[in-house]
Structure formats: C-alpha cells, structure tokens
Amino acid sequence: MKRIETVEEMMQIARQLRREGKSIGLVPTMGYLHEGHLALAGAARKESDMVIMSIFVNPAQFGPGEDFETYPRDLERDCALAEEAGVDYLFHPTAGDMYPQDGGIRILPGPQADVLCGSSRPGHFDGVLKVICKLFNITSPDRAYFGEKDAQQLAIIETFVRDFNFPVEIRRVPIVREEDGLAKSSRNVRLSDAQRNEAPAIRRALECGEQIFLETGNAGETLAAVRRLLQKIPGAELEYAELLEYPSLKPADADTKEIILAAAVGFGSVRLIDNVLLPVKETAPCTK
Amino acid sequence: MKRIETVEEMMQIARQLRREGKSIGLVPTMGYLHEGHLALAGAARKESDMVIMSIFVNPAQFGPGEDFETYPRDLERDCALAEEAGVDYLFHPTAGDMYPQDGGIRILPGPQADVLCGSSRPGHFDGVLKVICKLFNITSPDRAYFGEKDAQQLAIIETFVRDFNFPVEIRRVPIVREEDGLAKSSRNVRLSDAQRNEAPAIRRALECGEQIFLETGNAGETLAAVRRLLQKIPGAELEYAELLEYPSLKPADADTKEIILAAAVGFGSVRLIDNVLLPVKETAPCTK
Numbered sequence: 001m002k003r004i005e006t007v008e009e010m011m012q013i014a015r016q017l018r019r020e021g022k023s024i025g026l027v028p029t030m031g032y033l034h035e036g037h038l039a040l041a042g043a044a045r046k047e048s049d050m051v052i053m054s055i056f057v058n059p060a061q062f063g064p065g066e067d068f069e070t071y072p073r074d075l076e077r078d079c080a081l082a083e084e085a086g087v088d089y090l091f092h093p094t095a096g097d098m099y100p101q102d103g104g105i106r107i108l109p110g111p112q113a114d115v116l117c118g119s120s121r122p123g124h125f126d127g128v129l130k131v132i133c134k135l136f137n138i139t140s141p142d143r144a145y146f147g148e149k150d151a152q153q154l155a156i157i158e159t160f161v162r163d164f165n166f167p168v169e170i171r172r173v174p175i176v177r178e179e180d181g182l183a184k185s186s187r188n189v190r191l192s193d194a195q196r197n198e199a200p201a202i203r204r205a206l207e208c209g210e211q212i213f214l215e216t217g218n219a220g221e222t223l224a225a226v227r228r229l230l231q232k233i234p235g236a237e238l239e240y241a242e243l244l245e246y247p248s249l250k251p252a253d254a255d256t257k258e259i260i261l262a263a264a265v266g267f268g269s270v271r272l273i274d275n276v277l278l279p280v281k282e283t284a285p286c287t288k
Numbered sequence: 289m290k291r292i293e294t295v296e297e298m299m300q301i302a303r304q305l306r307r308e309g310k311s312i313g314l315v316p317t318m319g320y321l322h323e324g325h326l327a328l329a330g331a332a333r334k335e336s337d338m339v340i341m342s343i344f345v346n347p348a349q350f351g352p353g354e355d356f357e358t359y360p361r362d363l364e365r366d367c368a369l370a371e372e373a374g375v376d377y378l379f380h381p382t383a384g385d386m387y388p389q390d391g392g393i394r395i396l397p398g399p400q401a402d403v404l405c406g407s408s409r410p411g412h413f414d415g416v417l418k419v420i421c422k423l424f425n426i427t428s429p430d431r432a433y434f435g436e437k438d439a440q441q442l443a444i445i446e447t448f449v450r451d452f453n454f455p456v457e458i459r460r461v462p463i464v465r466e467e468d469g470l471a472k473s474s475r476n477v478r479l480s481d482a483q484r485n486e487a488p489a490i491r492r493a494l495e496c497g498e499q500i501f502l503e504t505g506n507a508g509e510t511l512a513a514v515r516r517l518l519q520k521i522p523g524a525e526l527e528y529a530e531l532l533e534y535p536s537l538k539p540a541d542a543d544t545k546e547i548i549l550a551a552a553v554g555f556g557s558v559r560l561i562d563n564v565l566l567p568v569k570e571t572a573p574c575t576k
Contacts, residue, residue: 011455021307103447103536104398105417110391129393130452137453140428159391164418165425167299248391 001083004091007098007138013089014052014140022049026141026168028132031055031092032072032186033081036176040145041085043173052139053082055092060099061127067269072186091139098134107133109156112249116152116242116262117273125156132157136166143169147176149183151260151275155247175274177203183274195267198233202265202274205229209243209261210276217280219243219252222261230263239264239271246277256280289371292379295386295426301377302340302428310337314429314456316420319343319380320360320474321369324464328433329373331461340427341370343380348387349415355557360474379427386422395421397444400537404440404530404550405561413444420445424454431457435464437471439548439563443535463562465491471562483555486521490553490562493517497531497549498564505568507531507540510549518551527552527559534565544568 004010017024025048027040037053044051055078062068075092082090107129112118118125136144146154158170176184181203182196191199209226216222223243230238245252246260262275292298305312313336315328325341332339343366350356363380370378395417400406406413424432434442446458464472469491470484479487497514504510511531518526533540534548550563 007453011453015455018306019309101451102398103400103444103451105444105448105451106396106398108394108396110393112391134453137455140455156391156393160393163389163391163393165295165299165422167303167425167428 001079001087002089003079004089005093005097007093010052010089010091010093010138014138017050018140023143024048024139024141025051026135026139026144027051027053027087028135028144028146029053029055030057030071030186031078032074032189033078034176034184034186034188036147036149036173036184038081038085039176040147040173041082041087043171044143044145045086048143050088051086052089052091052141053085053087054135054139055082055090056095056098056131056135058098058127058131059095060130061124063121063123066121067187070190072189098131106130107160110159112152112156112159112247115244115249116240117264118152120239120264125153128153129156129160132160136168141168143171145171145173147173148275148277149175149185149273151246151262151277152249155249155260158247181207183272185272187270187272190270191267195235195270198235199267199272201233201236202230202263202272205233205241206261206263206274206276209241210278213243213259213261213278219259226261226263230265233265235267237266239266252280289367289375290377291367292377293381293385295381298340298377298379298381298426302426305338306428311431312336312427312429313339314423314427314432315339315341315375316423316432316434317341317343318345318359318474319366320362320477321366322464322472322474322476324435324437324472326369326373327464328435328461329370329375331459332431332433333374336431338376339374340377340379340429341373341375342423342427343370343378344383344386344419344423346386346415346419347383348418349412351409351411354409355475358478360477386419394418395448398447400440400444400447400535403532403537404528405552406440408527408552413441416441417444417448420448424456429456431459433459433461435461436563436565437463437473437561439534439550439565440537443537443548446535469495471560473560475558475560478558479555483523483558486523487555487560489521489524490518490551490560493521493529494549494551494562494564497529498566501531501547501549501566507547514549514551518553521553523555525554527554540568 025044109125113125180200182200213222241263245256246258264273313332397413401413468488501510529551533544534546552561
C-alpha cells in the first residue's frame with residue numbers, strides 16, 4: 001500500500017492508472033476506521049483493479065461548535081487496517097493542500113438537505129458535496145463506495161452524480177453493526193460506559209418501527225411508536241425520527257418505492273444516527 | 289466527424305477514448321459557429337488526439353426575458369463548419385437529455401459573478417457552471433478551450449477547475465475580430481446595418497483605454513475616457529465599462545498582475561461585449 005499525501009501526486013497516479021486501463025474503486029472516509037469502513041474497502045477490493053481510500057477529516061463539513069477538533073484520529077492504526085483490507089493507495093492530504101485557495105464557488109444541495117441531519121447542520125452537505133466533487137476529480141474512480149449509515153449523504157451524492165453526470169457508479173454498502181446492534185461509528189468511542197449500554201436501544205426502536213410499518217403501512221403510527229421508544233432511552237435526547245421517501249427525502253406518497261426510517265439521538269455531546277431502508281410493497285396500504 | 293445526440297453515447301465514447309489512451313480536447317459552444325469558435329477548434333486540433341465540440345444552447349444560463357428563444361441556431365451549417373475545422377465528435381444533445389431530472393443541487397459562483405455581465409444577469413453563471421460541470425463529466429477532456437471574449441466566464445471556469453480539482457487544463461484563446469475590429473459573436477447577425485456600422489466603436493474605445501492605462505496606469509482616468517467614448521456611440525446604450533484585476537475580478541491593487549478592461553453595450557435588444565486583457569508592468573504607477 002502506498003501512502004499519498006498531496007493532491008498533485010494523487011492526480012498523477014490516477015491519470016496513470018486510467019492510462020493503463022485499470023479500474024479504480026474509491027472509498028472516501030474521515031478515518032478512525034472501523035468495520036463499516038472496512039466493508040466499503042472489501043466491496044471495492046472485489047470489483048476494482050485498484051482501491052484508493054481517502055482519509056480526510058473535512059473541515060468544510062463541520063459547523064461552528066461541531067466536533068471537528070475532537071473528531072477521533074489515528075492515522076497509523078488506519079494505515080495498518082487499510083493495508084490489511086487490500087487498499088492500494090491511502091490518500092491523506094492536509095487541509096491546506098485540499099483548500100489552498102477559495103474563489104467562493106459553492107455547491108449547494110437542494111431540498112434533500114433540509115430534513116434529517118441537514119436541518120440541524122446548516123452547511124454540512126455543502127461541505128460534503130465540495131469534498132466529494134474534489135475527491136472524484138482527484139481520483140477519477142469508476143466506482144465509489146458509501147455506507148447506508150450516512151443515508152442522507154448517500155441520497156444527496158447519488159443525486160449529485162445523476163444530475164451532474166459524474167462518470168462514477170455509486171455503490172451502497174449496508175450498515176455494519178456491533179453484536180448488540182449499535183451501528184458502527186467512529187464516534188462510538190466517545191460514549192461513556194453507561195451511554196454505550198443504552199445506545200443499542202436506538203436500533204431496537206427502529207426495528208420496532210420497521211415491524212409496525214411493514215404490518216400497517218402507516219407512517220404516522222410508525223413514527224409515534226419510534227419516537228416514544230427513543231424518548232425513553234435514559235441519558236439520551238431525541239433529535240429527530242422521520243419516515244421519508246428514499247432517496248428524494250420527500251414525504252412518502254402512493255408512488256413511493258423505498259422509504260427510510262431514520263433517527264438521530266444525542267448522548268451528551270455525542271450524536272448518533274441510525275436508519276433502516278425499506279422497500280414499499282405495491283400492495284401496502286397508504287403510507288401517509 | 290461523428291454526430292452524437294445523447295449523453296449516454298457521448299459518455300461511452302469518452303470512456304472508450306480514455307481506455308485507448310487518446311487525449312481529448314473539448315470545445316464547448318452554443319453553436320451558430322463563427323471564426324471565434326473555429327479558432328477554439330483549431331487550437332484543440334493542434335494538441336489533441338480527438339476533438340469534441342459541443343453545441344448546446346443551454347437554457348440554464350438564460351434568464352427570463354433574455355434571448356434564449358431568439359438565440360441564432362443553424363445545426364446543419366455548424367456541422368459542415370465543425371467538420372472542416374477537424375472536429376471528430378459533434379455533441380448536440382437535447383435539453384431534455386441534458387436536464388432530465390433536477391434534485392435541486394446548484395453550483396453557485398462566488399463574488400466573481402457579482403460584477404460585469406453577472407450584475408445584470410442573475411443566475412447566468414450558475415447555469416454556466418452547471419453545464420460546464422456536466423460537459424466535463426460527460427466528455428472527460430484533457431483540455432477545454434474557451435475564448436477570451438467571454439472573459440468573465442473564463443475567469444469563473446478557471447476558478448472552478450482550480451478550486452474543485454477538475455483534471456482539465458483550461459486554454460484561453462484570443463478574441464477573433466471582424467476586419468473593422470468588432471469582436472466576432474453569434475449575436476452580430478441580429479444588428480441592423482446602422483448598428484453594425486457603429487458597433488466597431490466599442491473596440492476603438494477599449495483600445496483607447498488600453499493606451500491610456502499603459503501610459504498612466506490610472507484606472508479612474510482610463511475608465512472615464514472609455515465610458516465617455518462608449519456613451520457617444522449613436523444608438524448604443526452603455527451597460528458597463530469596468531477595469532478589474534483578472535481573473536479574480538476584484539478591484540485592482542498594488543499586487544495585481546493582470547487586468548481586464550471590459551465593456552457591455554446594448555444596440556436595441558442586441559447586447560455586445562468586448563474586453564482587453566493587459567499585463568500590469570511591475571514598474572507601473574498605482575492602478576487605483
């Protein structure tokens with residue numbers, strides 16, 4: 001595995017790989033790798049000649065007061081894990097190299113960014129789109145791998161690729177979980193023991209919601225039950241629980257083919273998210 | 289020369305060309321080709337294995353009340369001219385194929401778009417950036433060719449490519465002029481005989497400004513003279529004349545290395561633009 005520290009070198013390598021006819025799989029991450037990231041790398045490894053993993057804690061997607069400074073980092077450990085997962089190039093640029101100049105051009109998401117995490121993180125998805133556009137251009141991948149855990153990010157990136165014709169296939173990779181059901185997250189290490197014990201209740205609430213929705217097709221009833229359960233988690237504060245059409249993130253209607261049931265919960269300063277993606281059966285009752 | 293009508297086919301061809309190691313030169317146009325466009329194609333021909341010219345009157349960059357409907361079009365004539373100029377692929381998609389869906393994601397230019405043409409054409413450069421991003425992704429060019437006539441567009445695209453790492457070199461091609469100095473433009477055909485006779489005065493005013501600036505280095509004096517000359521053109525209405533740093537399009541200061549002296553003038557419903565780009569001599573007096 002080769003470590004690449006500059007944008008220029010990464011672009012040269014990507015250009016050379018394209019010239020050699022090699023297919024490229026990109027796994028964009030913010031590092032502090034866990035099994036979720038390694039599942040992305042594994043999926044990329046299976047279908048790409050060359051796997052590029054980026055590790056970049058992107059300042060542009062953190063708002064004021066968010067956890068950019070305290071976001072966990074461990075590059076040496078990440079390198080060992082990435083190499084083990086079959087990554088060929090680990091791209092870890094500095095913020096100065098990624099953002100040397102700023103002419104003020106911005107990529108603004110549409111209404112998909114006004115709901116779920118977007119409503120409490122203004123500007124977050126601007127920063128995501130900026131860094132994803134840059135990473136796609138720097139690494140020119142055939143395919144890029146994203147986890148379903150950040151489902152809103154995935155939906156917005158799929159829309160960006162579709163509407164702006166990026167020559168990249170977006171691959172969705174299912175959420176990887178701890179044994180007790182908690183979604184793997186780099187932020188989990190910052191939970192206290194007590195919080196860590198309670199956190200799997202998020203997943204249980206969503207599973208319960210899934211069951212209610214599959215049986216009743218009733219969005220209101222589903223949400224009411226999920227919210228009740230999430231509000232009862234000791235030490236947790238419910239930020240949102242929503243049921244929306246996926247990937248448009250509009251309210252579900254009669255034409256909806258897939259829905260997302262998503263929640264965000266705060267444990268002190270640690271914010272956890274989880275979701276389930278569900279196909280809507282054609283015979284299902286009204287989802288309103 | 290092959291004519292390509294769909295985005296999908298163009299993307300497949302570009303992918304295949306990349307696989308074969310062919311270098312690609314892109315010439316984006318709105319058609320109704322004149323010698324200015326052919327100069328772009330000629331520059332592309334010289335240094336590319338394959339030249340792609342796009343012809344697309346982009347609705348996204350016309351505002352309400354602008355001349356999208358009346359913008360001159362002649363695809364058959366354009367095809368003959370493009371073929372003669374050595375274009376390999378003429379890409380002329382429909383608006384429906386370029387914009388089949390819209391998830392609402394927008395690319396917003398920064399302060400560069402608030403001056404010159406941008407100040408009277410709100411949203412124009414959003415539309416330009418959208419279509420350029422799409423064309424770059426669809427054709428994956430090594431180099432793309434733009435005329436200095438649309439100098440503000442060129443400055444914004446150079447900034448977009450730089451700040452978002454598009455793997456494309458932007459080539460500036462000098463303005464091609466009629467014998468009497470009028471800058472070639474697809475819109476020139478819509479001038480009346482009388483207007484056509486007066487229009488070269490735009491160029492003469494800018495040349496006069498160039499001479500004053502080179503001699504005095506005084507932006508205020510230069511602009512006053514240019515504006516006076518432009519206001520005296522019979523049947524013309526001065527929209528703007530500005531002297532700015534290039535390509536930032538900020539007011540020039542002591543560190544400025546290149547300036548643009550640009551003007552827009554209306555002849556009835558026909559809007560003409562022209563400019564000169566000037567290096568600033570290190571020994572020049574204050575440009576304020």
